[in-house]
Amino acid sequence: MKRILIADDHAIVRRGLRLLLLEEYPSAEIGEASDAETLINKIIQHEWDVVICDISMPGRSGLDALSQIKQMAPKLPVLIMSMYPEDQYALRVLKAGAAGYLGKETIHDDIIKAIHTVELGKKFITPTIAEKLAKAFEEDQSDQLHEKLSDREFDVFKMLASGKAVSEIANQFALSVTTVSTYRSRVLEKMGMKSNADLTRYALEKKLI
Amino acid sequence: MKRILIADDHAIVRRGLRLLLLEEYPSAEIGEASDAETLINKIIQHEWDVVICDISMPGRSGLDALSQIKQMAPKLPVLIMSMYPEDQYALRVLKAGAAGYLGKETIHDDIIKAIHTVELGKKFITPTIAEKLAKAFEEDQSDQLHEKLSDREFDVFKMLASGKAVSEIANQFALSVTTVSTYRSRVLEKMGMKSNADLTRYALEKKLI
DNA sequence: AGAAACTGTAGTAAAAAAACTACAAGATCA
DNA sequence: TGATCTTGTAGTTTTTTTACTACAGTTTCT
Numbered sequence: 001m002k003r004i005l006i007a008d009d010h011a012i013v014r015r016g017l018r019l020l021l022l023e024e025y026p027s028a029e030i031g032e033a034s035d036a037e038t039l040i041n042k043i044i045q046h047e048w049d050v051v052i053c054d055i056s057m058p059g060r061s062g063l064d065a066l067s068q069i070k071q072m073a074p075k076l077p078v079l080i081m082s083m084y085p086e087d088q089y090a091l092r093v094l095k096a097g098a099a100g101y102l103g104k105e106t107i108h109d110d111i112i113k114a115i116h117t118v119e120l121g122k123k124f125i126t127p128t129i130a131e132k133l134a135k136a137f138e139e140d141q142s143d144q145l146h147e148k149l150s151d152r153e154f155d156v157f158k159m160l161a162s163g164k165a166v167s168e169i170a171n172q173f174a175l176s177v178t179t180v181s182t183y184r185s186r187v188l189e190k191m192g193m194k195s196n197a198d199l200t201r202y203a204l205e206k207k208l209i
Numbered sequence: 210m211k212r213i214l215i216a217d218d219h220a221i222v223r224r225g226l227r228l229l230l231l232e233e234y235p236s237a238e239i240g241e242a243s244d245a246e247t248l249i250n251k252i253i254q255h256e257w258d259v260v261i262c263d264i265s266m267p268g269r270s271g272l273d274a275l276s277q278i279k280q281m282a283p284k285l286p287v288l289i290m291s292m293y294p295e296d297q298y299a300l301r302v303l304k305a306g307a308a309g310y311l312g313k314e315t316i317h318d319d320i321i322k323a324i325h326t327v328e329l330g331k332k333f334i335t336p337t338i339a340e341k342l343a344k345a346f347e348e349d350q351s352d353q354l355h356e357k358l359s360d361r362e363f364d365v366f367k368m369l370a371s372g373k374a375v376s377e378i379a380n381q382f383a384l385s386v387t388t389v390s391t392y393r394s395r396v397l398e399k400m401g402m403k404s405n406a407d408l409t410r411y412a413l414e415k416k417l418i
Numbered sequence: 419a420g421a422a423a424c425t426g427t428a429g430t431a432a433a434a435a436a437a438c439t440a441c442a443a444g445a446t447c448a
Numbered sequence: 449t450g451a452t453c454t455t456g457t458a459g460t461t462t463t464t465t466t467a468c469t470a471c472a473g474t475t476t477c478t
Contacts, residue, residue, distance in 0.1 A: 150455055163406030166435060177456050179435065186455090197372025200409045359425055376464065388427050390466065395425090424475070434465065444452070 002117070003047065005031040006066070007039040008081070017131040024112050034152075036065040043069060043076070050115055051078045052102075056094065056169065063192075065094055070097040076120035081106070095192070100124030146208065148190050156183040160196050161203035212256065213324070214240040216248040216274070217263040217290070226261065226320075233321050245274040252278060252285070259324055260287045261311075264302065272305055272401075279306040286327035290315070299400050309333030355417065357399050365392040369405050370412035 002025050006014050021028055031048065033039035044065065051069065055062030062080065069078055077099035082090075090101040099118040102111065102129045103126075105146045114124040149157055159169045166184060170177040191200060211234050215223050225239045230237055240257065242248035245266055252260070260278065264271030271289065271418040278287055286308035291299075299310040308327040311320065312335075323333040358366055368378045375393060402408060412418045 122288035138301065152456065161406065163404035165404070167433090175456090176458050178437080178459065181434095182457075183440095183455095185436075195374070197370065197405060197409045200406045201372075204410065206412060361426065372463075375466095384426090385428050386464080387429065387466095390464095391427075392425095394466080420478090422475105422477080427471090427473085429469085430467105432465105432467080434463105435470070437461085439460085440458085441459095443455085445452100447452080448450095 002028040002115075002119075003031070003049045004028055005033065005039070005042055006053075007033040009034050009050065010054075010102045013054065017072045021106060021115075034070075036062075039065055040068055043073060048076060050099075050112075051076060052120060053078055053080055055080050055082045063093065066093070066096050066098060074096075075121075077121070077125065079114055079118060094123070094125075094155065101126075146191065146202070146206070149187060151181050153187050153190070156180055157187045157191075157199060158203065158209060160184060161186070161199040162209045163196075163200070200205070211237040211324075211328075212240070212243065212258045213237055214242065214248070214251055214257045214260045215262075216242040216245070216260065216266065218243050218266045222263065229317060229320065230324075242302075245271075245277075246356050248274055249277055249281075252282060257285060259327060260285060261320075261415070262287055262289055264289050264291045272302070275302070275307060284330075286330070288320075288323055288327060303332070304401070310335075336358075355400065355411070358396060362392050362396050362399070365389055366396045366400075366408060367395070367412065367418060369393060370408040371418045372405075372409070381418075 004021055004025075008017070011034070014034070016125075018030050018032070021030060031042050031046065033042050039051075042048075043051070053062060053065060062082075066078055066080065069076060074097075079100045079102055080098040080099070081102040082093075082158050090103065093101050100114050100123055102114060104117045110126070117124040123167050146154065146157060155173070156169055159172075160166075164172075166180050167177055170174075170180040173180070187199070188194060189198070191202070194201070213229075213234075215226050217223050217226070220243070223243070226309055227239050227241070230239060240255065242251050242252050243266075248262065251257075262271060262274060266274070271291075273291065275287055275297065278285060283306075287306070288309045288310040288311055288340075289302045289307040291302075302310050309323050309332055311323060319335070326333040355363060355366060364379055364382070368381075369375075373381075373388050376386055377388040378384075382389070396408070397403060400408070400411070402411070
């Protein structure tokens with residue numbers, strides 16, 4: 001009698017997933033949430049065995065929700081789904097505590113396998129991701145976040161970290177404000193951070209400024 | 210043959226000051242600037258003995274200009290004028306390197322006296338300010354900037370320093386965004402800082418977060 | 419007691435930033 | 449050698465932030 005909670009903003013996806021799961025576990029209890037808030041509430045109100053959560057719900061909230069869940073219920077396994085291929089974001093998601101990453105190539109069997117795996121408290125790692133993990137580990141990527149930045153991104157990063165406004169930076173580099181803004185987004189994305197203050201903290205810690 | 214540079218955005222004030230100065234120094238060379246940029250340019254182009262600068266030129270630029278001047282020409286004495294009474298901001302101005310603070314009660318004689326004083330490389334301090342200085346010193350105010358904040362301001366300060374957005378804070382305290390924004394302005398003003406990154410740095414240094 | 423300053427609060431309007439989107443050229447991986 | 453990623457760049461639209469301003473209680477000097 002599994003209790004599985006699905007979070008995705010597309011009703012179609014939820015429906016598909018539900019059918020797929022019921023096929024395997026006919027008597028399972030399936031919950032649905034269409035946004036991060038509902039997801040959190042359902043987790044508070046009820047116990048679940050596994051959560052399957054799309055990362056790109058409205059408002060970038062997949063990762064946010066994940067960290068919130070990890071605080072509230074550290075043991076509840078959360079499988080993160082994504083429409084993106086198994087790129088570097090998979091690592092970030094795992095770092096944030098996900099029990100597994102289901103990329104866009106994921107097929108039926110993978111999902112069932114993933115559920116079995118994470119229920120045992122283990123992580124579901126596809127071979128592709130395993131390799132990335134190994135590489136990341138070797139490069140100690142997690143400790144040198146900023147090395148993943150391109151030159152331009154790094155410039156922008158340093159200036160943001162020291163408190164410069166996007167417009168100031170644009171001015172100084174003679175770029176459009178939106179360009180600098182895009183760099184900022186990428187920097188935050190790549191470094192898995194969400195505010196300039198995080199950048200400042202990081203830079204201070206690493207003595208980059 | 211004194212060379213005095215006046216910076217104020219009101220033509221009337223510049224004119225009045227010019228006449229007043231010429232009365233005392235008939236052969237003085239008087240320069241005028243109506244905004245911070247012009248002020249900086251005139252300082253680059255020409256040597257001056259004293260600068261008299263209003264603190265509230267368009268865009269909060271009085272203090273900014275002062276620190277820029279202090280970097281370019283550390284020895285050039287800058288007298289800061291202000292329409293505000295000699296309150297706590299006088300201290301901030303002095304801390305930023307001004308040679309003296311001329312408040313709204315300043316009279317003719319004070320200005321002349323101030324010029325004489327600062328030309329000798331000394332600071333022009335009125336008794337009122339001297340007292341404030343002493344008190345500030347005693348309280349080591351300069352090292353405990355955050356103690357000047359009110360409770361609400363301090364709350365907001367901490368949250369800003371840890372990277373919360375104004376809107377998040379407003380939400381959490383159930384206040385209007387503009388209210389929180391006002392607190393932010395006051396915090397920045399009181400602490401003599403200009404960006405959230407400064408707050409973060411300060412808070413980290415003092416281990417407040 | 420009275421003036422001046424400080425605090426908590428918010429509206430309006432203007433400015434800035436963020437999210438999204440797009441695209442071409444170069445890098446890379448399979 | 450294609451397919452996929454990354455990088456540099458920017459426009460549009462939506463959301464946030466900021467600058468000003470205001471105002472009524474409190475507190476604080478004189």
